[in-house]
Amino acid sequence: MNIAVLCSGRGSNFLNLLMDHEKGLITDAEFVVMLTDNKAAGALNVAREFEVPTLVVPRSAYHANREGFERRLLEVLEPYRADLIVLAGFERVLGETFLNAYPQKVINIHPALLPSFPGHRVWQDQLDHGVKLAGATVHFVDVGVDSGPIIIQGVVPVLDADDADTLADRILQVEHWLLPKAVALITAGRVTVSGRKVAIKDIPRKIIEDAAFHTMVWPPLDV
Numbered sequence: 001m002n003i004a005v006l007c008s009g010r011g012s013n014f015l016n017l018l019m020d021h022e023k024g025l026i027t028d029a030e031f032v033v034m035l036t037d038n039k040a041a042g043a044l045n046v047a048r049e050f051e052v053p054t055l056v057v058p059r060s061a062y063h064a065n066r067e068g069f070e071r072r073l074l075e076v077l078e079p080y081r082a083d084l085i086v087l088a089g090f091e092r093v094l095g096e097t098f099l100n101a102y103p104q105k106v107i108n109i110h111p112a113l114l115p116s117f118p119g120h121r122v123w124q125d126q127l128d129h130g131v132k133l134a135g136a137t138v139h140f141v142d143v144g145v146d147s148g149p150i151i152i153q154g155v156v157p158v159l160d161a162d163d164a165d166t167l168a169d170r171i172l173q174v175e176h177w178l179l180p181k182a183v184a185l186i187t188a189g190r191v192t193v194s195g196r197k198v199a200i201k202d203i204p205r206k207i208i209e210d211a212a213f214h215t216m217v218w219p220p221l222d223v
């Protein structure tokens, strides 16, 4: 599978994808290109280090012209023949123009337990709401904002002392685990989508049985 990764910022999720790929944990996959809308993105250094080709399509050049921006993305990505597009901290919402060209081939990592807290920079929103459990979600991208079928989620506790930065750091740890796992499941052909439901094939029965008794309660009941 040819994988294109789209990033706007530092690229730590992208880095973790590449490291897991190097370790052989993501099979039948090649990271063919990293595209960014930000010429100062740290993800460009990550790409350089791993010798992944890069594309820069500056968002400023397409101010208020989403369709033009998406058409340009399609044009520059076309030669790479991507089978999977991974949004790893990509700060633009993609619409029909882009998504119709890659049906059910675009996934995104989001730093909250969707469908709660869609949108950008949602760490403070989670604190303000007073949730006790936060987390991250990898999902297929549809035309809504963070509304597509959910592939995998991870949970972390929210501590009384948290601010947006400490919560973002804790969530990021689980993101770094989740995104490579989701990509590995897809490249291994273990993921199928039916409507809103995503099924993962070949999860050992023992794991499913044990998981049925696995709950996370926060704060703990015995305090």
Ligand code: GAR
Pocket: 007, 008, 009, 010, 011, 012, 013, 014, 088, 089, 090, 091, 109, 110, 111, 119, 120, 121, 122, 172, 175
């Ligand atoms: C990650 O926390 C990712 O979940 C978030 O941006 C950060 C990118 O970090 N994405 C969104 O908020 C998308 N709406 P990274 O550049 O170090 O991977």
